[in-house]
Amino acid sequence: xxxxxxxxxxxxxxxxxxxxxxxxxxxxxxxxxxxxxxxxxxxxxxxxxxxxxxxxxxxxxxxxxxxxxxxxxxxxxxxxxxxxxxxxxxxxxxxxxxxxxxxxxxxxxxxxxxxxxxxxxxxxxxxxxxxxxxxxxxxxxxxxxxxxxxxxxxxxxxxxxxxxxxxxxxxxxxxxxxxxxxxxxxxxxxxxxxxxxxxxxxxxxxxxxxxxxxxxxxxxxxxxxxxxxxxxxxxxxxxxxxxxxxxxxxxxxxxxxxxxxxxxxxxxxxxxxxxxxxxxxxxxxxxxxxxxxxxxxxxxxxxxxxxxxxxxxxxxxxxxxxxxxxxxxxxxxxxxxxxxxxxxxxxxxxxxxxxxxxxxxxxxxxxxxxxxxxxxxxxxxxxxxxxxxxxxxxxxxxxxxxxxxxxxxxxxxxxxxxxxxxxxxxxxxxxxxxxxxxxxxxxxxxxxxxxxxxxxxxxxxxxxxxxxxxxxxxxxxxxxxxxxxxxxxxxxxxxxxxxxxxxxxxxxxxxxxxxxxxxxxxxxxxxxxxxxxxxxx
Amino acid sequence: xxxxxxxxxxxxxxxxxxxxxxxxxxxxxxxxxxxxxxxxxxxxxxxxxxxxxxxxxxxxxxxxxxxxxxxxxxxxxxxxxxxxxxxxxxxxxxxxxxxxxxxxxxxxxxxxxxxxxxxxxxxxxxxxxxxxxxxxxxxxxxxxxxxxxxxxxxxxxxxxxxxxxxxxxxxxxxxxxxxxxxxxxxxxxxxxxxxxxxxxxxxxxxxxxxxxxxxxxxxxxxxxxxxxxxxxxxxxxxxxxxxxxxxxxxxxxxxx
Numbered sequence: 001x002x003x004x005x006x007x008x009x010x011x012x013x014x015x016x017x018x019x020x021x022x023x024x025x026x027x028x029x030x031x032x033x034x035x036x037x038x039x040x041x042x043x044x045x046x047x048x049x050x051x052x053x054x055x056x057x058x059x060x061x062x063x064x065x066x067x068x069x070x071x072x073x074x075x076x077x078x079x080x081x082x083x084x085x086x087x088x089x090x091x092x093x094x095x096x097x098x099x100x101x102x103x104x105x106x107x108x109x110x111x112x113x114x115x116x117x118x119x120x121x122x123x124x125x126x127x128x129x130x131x132x133x134x135x136x137x138x139x140x141x142x143x144x145x146x147x148x149x150x151x152x153x154x155x156x157x158x159x160x161x162x163x164x165x166x167x168x169x170x171x172x173x174x175x176x177x178x179x180x181x182x183x184x185x186x187x188x189x190x191x192x193x194x195x196x197x198x199x200x201x202x203x204x205x206x207x208x209x210x211x212x213x214x215x216x217x218x219x220x221x222x223x224x225x226x227x228x229x230x231x232x233x234x235x236x237x238x239x240x241x242x243x244x245x246x247x248x249x250x251x252x253x254x255x256x257x258x259x260x261x262x263x264x265x266x267x268x269x270x271x272x273x274x275x276x277x278x279x280x281x282x283x284x285x286x287x288x289x290x291x292x293x294x295x296x297x298x299x300x301x302x303x304x305x306x307x308x309x310x311x312x313x314x315x316x317x318x319x320x321x322x323x324x325x326x327x328x329x330x331x332x333x334x335x336x337x338x339x340x341x342x343x344x345x346x347x348x349x350x351x352x353x354x355x356x357x358x359x360x361x362x363x364x365x366x367x368x369x370x371x372x373x374x375x376x377x378x379x380x381x382x383x384x385x386x387x388x389x390x391x392x393x394x395x396x397x398x399x400x401x402x403x404x405x406x407x408x409x410x411x412x413x414x415x416x417x418x419x420x421x422x423x424x425x426x427x428x429x430x431x432x433x434x435x436x437x438x439x440x441x442x443x444x445x446x447x448x449x450x451x452x453x454x455x456x457x458x459x460x461x462x463x464x465x466x467x468x469x470x471x472x473x474x475x476x477x478x479x480x481x482x483x484x485x486x487x488x489x490x491x492x493x494x495x496x497x498x499x500x501x502x503x504x505x506x507x508x509x510x511x512x513x514x515x516x517x518x519x520x521x522x523x524x525x526x527x528x529x530x531x532x533x534x535x536x537x
Numbered sequence: 538x539x540x541x542x543x544x545x546x547x548x549x550x551x552x553x554x555x556x557x558x559x560x561x562x563x564x565x566x567x568x569x570x571x572x573x574x575x576x577x578x579x580x581x582x583x584x585x586x587x588x589x590x591x592x593x594x595x596x597x598x599x600x601x602x603x604x605x606x607x608x609x610x611x612x613x614x615x616x617x618x619x620x621x622x623x624x625x626x627x628x629x630x631x632x633x634x635x636x637x638x639x640x641x642x643x644x645x646x647x648x649x650x651x652x653x654x655x656x657x658x659x660x661x662x663x664x665x666x667x668x669x670x671x672x673x674x675x676x677x678x679x680x681x682x683x684x685x686x687x688x689x690x691x692x693x694x695x696x697x698x699x700x701x702x703x704x705x706x707x708x709x710x711x712x713x714x715x716x717x718x719x720x721x722x723x724x725x726x727x728x729x730x731x732x733x734x735x736x737x738x739x740x741x742x743x744x745x746x747x748x749x750x751x752x753x754x755x756x757x758x759x760x761x762x763x764x765x766x767x768x769x770x771x772x773x774x775x776x777x778x779x780x781x782x783x784x785x786x787x788x789x790x791x792x793x
Contacts, residue, residue, distance in 0.1 A: 413755075413758075415743075415746075415751065415754060415755050415761035416761050416763050419760040419761050419762065420760065422758040422760060423758065423760060426758045427758075448650070450549070450643055450646030450647045450650060450723075451723065451725070451740075451742045451760055452760065454639045454642060454643045454646065454764065455760070455761075455762045455763065457639065457642070458638060458639035458642075458763070458764050459762060459763035459764065460763065461763075
């Protein structure tokens with residue numbers, strides 16, 4: 001067992017977060033795209049729920065300032081600053097947290113403290129870059145929300161901008177690791193005297209070396225680890241010691257640090273995604289009051305009557321009242337150890353034993369459709385990628401088991417954000433679902449396609465290679481599950497392309513799972529959001 | 538004996554107005570009108586265009602070729618040298634202010650990918666050809682004004698009037714002459730009348746699409762590319778503002 005795992009403290013009382021339903025149990029809320037199902041699950045079903053939100057820090061600004069002056073394994077930030085030096089501050093982009101954080105965003109709080117320190121030390125050659133790698137560019141409004149209006153007005157557009165990984169000469173090849181991985185990092189970072197990376201880490205796969213090595217690189221830099229074989233060998237990629245993805249990124253990150261002077265600042269959040277009005281959605285349904293039930297019925301009735309565009313607008317406007325639970329700064333690996341501890345304190349739920357069938361509800365949102373559409377490729381990535389990987393130890397579902405995904409699975413794509421997804425889904429994926437074939441046959445063509453490159457650089461499209469990653473991200477889930485059944489799919493074509501069976505209801509899906517497995521399956525419902533990490537023994 | 542295998546080449550076809558260039562032909566024609574020798578002539582030409590506005594709007598909806606033919610009649614009576622002189626000014630203006638920021642880069646990427654590049658547009662040769670040269674586009678299919686024996690524009694376009702299906706005919710002829718495989722080629726356009734042009738190739742791309750084309754693109758799974766700055770919805774207001782901006786610039790250059 002790794003050092004990381006030994007360090008994780010026990011969390012007494014968390015066993016109660018795994019509930020076994022009986023005949024008297026209330027129906028369960030299951031996220032279903034831009035709405036919810038309310039299903040009575042069979043007695044004996046295990047429901048794994050997230051821990052309560054941790055108590056937030058009373059004064060996060062003070063906590064960040066303290067972290068800057070008392071960093072991990074590093075001199076304080078002020079001691080690493082010299083007047084006249086060139087500083088690049090890189091900031092995590094809009095792919096997290098989900099839903100976005102109510103203002104002020106944690107990154108704004110961290111940035112304010114960092115910029116105050118810079119000003120006090122006479123450092124004024126400062127640029128702020130949104131570390132988007134191959135994600136879509138953030139709009140001015142989105143950047144303004146993350147960094148705060150005052151910083152935005154003071155720095156944008158000349159000194160606050162989206163990283164352009166496809167610009168001419170934008171990347172520098174720093175060399176290859178001992179294992180042969182080519183390391184490319186953005187020139188703006190390499191040419192800076194100091195890079196301060198502000199990461200808002202909400203999942204154990206993020207943060208650490210991934211921040212600079214992935215956030216500040218482009219297509220060539222991602223090719224070493226954004227691959228199906230790497231994902232296949234990461235069980236799970238939410239558990240860094242067991243993740244080939246993390247191993248490669250760490251190796252590359254150490255090479256980066258030989259060339260780039262990095263000071264890392266990381267903040268973590270609790271999992272308070274709803275305010276008091278919608279708080280019942282994350283509570284145990286058996287503990288609902290009549291008022292909660294009434295509120296839920298009202299919400300469902302309203303959502304049922306609204307057109308999908310209106311539901312999307314409603315949900316995408318939601319901002320979560322997270323609290324900041326930790327702030328640490330300094331050397332990347334030391335910071336990341338503390339960050340992972342904080343994340344584990346919030347996320348870990350002990351679960352004993354695997355299950356035959358795993359029930360998952362997929363919401364309207366994932367890291368790649370903020371203010372956008374949850375297209376079928378993203379549903380796949382969320383279910384077989386992120387949700388399947390929310391474990392450490394062993395997967396929640398046994399090998400060859402059934403994964404039941406609840407989502408309306410409509411064949412809709414955002415025409416601009418997900419422009420390359422459409423061709424990938426309907427042309428490439430319809431031809432083969434084999435990740436290796438897709439990678440060899442099509443990935444580079446998409447990555448260099450002039451229309452896709454231009455949409456990425458000048459518009460707000462994800463990079464041409466991004467849909468491939470969305471497919472690779474589900475590689476270990478796809479290989480592990482014996483069958484995937486989607487409940488409520490509106491597009492049978494989309495389900496066929498994904499290779500999923502279709503059921504009209506959860507009971508029908510359970511019948512199909514029983515017929516596939518040859519017996520009535522044990523069922524576990526992973527109730528996410530809010531996020532959790534099942535520690536499966 | 539070695540056998541030579543002929544591999545068909547690929548091409549990238551670009552529409553101009555609204556695709557590489559932020560605007561339509563309307564401000565361009567206004568440019569010629571406003572630069573009449575006297576205010577009276579300019580007023581008469583602009584007034585005529587305004588009076589015929591509803592007719593143009595109807596023709597634009599119904600048949601782009603007829604719209605092109607009708608609208609360019611506003612240039613009737615101009616001498617060849619005057620048209621050419623004014624075109625030089627107009628091209629400089631368009632090149633410096635109206636090209637989308639990513640347009641040149643997009644063309645360059647297509648060229649670097651080994652594709653032949655061709656502009657297929659309803660614009661006039663006097664505008665399209667210099668802009669194509671500026672962007673490094675090798676071939677141009679566009680409209681041409683007819684001149685009489687004295688070198689005065691008749692207001693008519695030489696056949697075929699380049700729009701809709703005529704663009705496809707030009708592309709097919711070009712493909713045949715150059716050994717281009719249209720199924721592996723690309724086309725970039727912004728509006729519904731260009732659906733035939735987009736449908737003629739294997740990789741169509743809707744650029745800054747207006748509503749009708751946006752729907753067609755979504756239905757067919759064509760990629761949508763937004764070039765450059767955020768665009769307002771295509772509307773009378775936008776066209777008016779575009780026209781007014783051009784007018785203002787012209788006035789500034791001429792009388793201030």
